[in-house]
Amino acid sequence: MAAIGAMPEIGGFRQKSRRSFVTLILTVLTSSQSILIVWSKRAGKYEYSVTTANFLVEALKCALSLVALLRIWRTDGVTDDNRLSTTWDEVKVYPIPAALYLVKNLLQYYIFAYVDAPGYQILKNLNIISTGILYQIILKRKLTEIQWAAFILLCAGCTTAQLNPSSDHVLQAPLQGWVMAIVMALLSGFAGVYTEAIIKKRPSRNINVQNFWLYVFGMIFNAFAIMTQDFDAVMNDGFFHGYSLITVLMILNHALSGIAVSMVMKYADNIVKVYSTSVAMLLTAVVSVFLFGFHLSLAFFLGSTVVSVAIYLHSTSKARR
Template sequence: MAYRIGFPFGVQTQPFATFANLNIISTGILYRIILKKKLSEIQWAAFILLCAGCTTAQLNSNSDQVLQTPIQGWLMAIVMTLLSGFAGVYTEAIIKKRPSRNINVQNFWLYIFGMVFNLIAICVQDYDEVMSKGFFNGYSFITVCMILNHALSGIAISMVMKYADNIVKVYSTSVAMLLTAIVSVFLFRFHLSLAFFLGSTVVSVSVYLHSIGKLQLQK
């Protein structure tokens, strides 16, 4: 199950972190085209604010690097956001195609190709080491915790797609990134900037506007 991980602000390189926020817009567009779900004008405005808020929260002293990104970088960033948005929306379409099927069974069949490709990569790159030292050589308690965290995150995202939609996933991921940054203050002594507080405010306004737009659309 594909899902997006919310890294603390500043962990990603600034250009990548900024371009990654375009995934918010691409998800909304593809959600409208592929699933043919209507979004109100207020919801579209909320989407733009969400993208702007996440970008603002990630601004730092290296933010001017974005403007120095070559045209190839911009093109690859656009392709990346489109593929990411398409993957999320298409996955939702597949999961909801058979609503009666167990979510764990759907997750298995959706990610079996990933298991196959990972197995091939292990055989090609680490075959000798795996045969001599064992498959779980080097695994620590932290490694196991990270694997469990990723697995549970994937299951949670799949449930969001099955019982809600990609719009909820986008908002939950964005809010999770803000919460990750706050937790990083206590765990990694991460310093929150004025841009972070401004961006968080914009994200909060976006969530409020989206809820209003959704209520208006249901009337």
């Protein structure tokens, strides 16, 4: 990450290849993240507190941003753009994404009263549409009609690829389930787009400083989550109870992909992020065939075809602008 942070602002080609690089990294990390989750589920139930793991992810990202900054200060010296100290005007917006994610994660506990887990996986694809809508409203950048068509296809394709015999249950989910799913999609879309707005508002500001402040508030909000949800477990069994090698790998992976998401926000945008995580979902399924002997369904092939066409349409539409 330090190498990327230290890279000076240069011409269009360098910028484009950097954008492709961070997108690729994000895809690989997101994909291996899902594989770790499958692996950990096979190994048994989660025995650690999820909130402590989330806190450690934020702390690790904070530490990595500081390491990157130290290296930059050593090469470039401390400048206005890379100094850590900040103003109230700059920092006041940083808690917002962390707060939004916290609310979303709290809602997640309640939605399962109305929707089962596979149904929730299906409904999560609403994130794609909410991100598109909020991207256009908040960042005031217009997607072309073809790009919207591609985005709708991306959502339909991802959902198709995840279809299984019990998917139709979701159509019978009560209204409360749908409303909560839509609210969660809006919260998560808003958090993503708002983070991009914060990062892009000061283009010359070093990304590691921006990340540092984002993650500091992430730590604070996750500490709050530990207190409210896992206080007893942590007090009785200790902070690290139930941690295993795979837990450590998952924390490491989440931290790195969190940083990759920030890089994609800085050098590309939320739209690219959505495409990247969608491709990662498909990639995970293919890799799982080899790792865990999963079978690919006809629905998966059809969904992947639709997603591929969506990516093609998005890229040609971009080239035409």
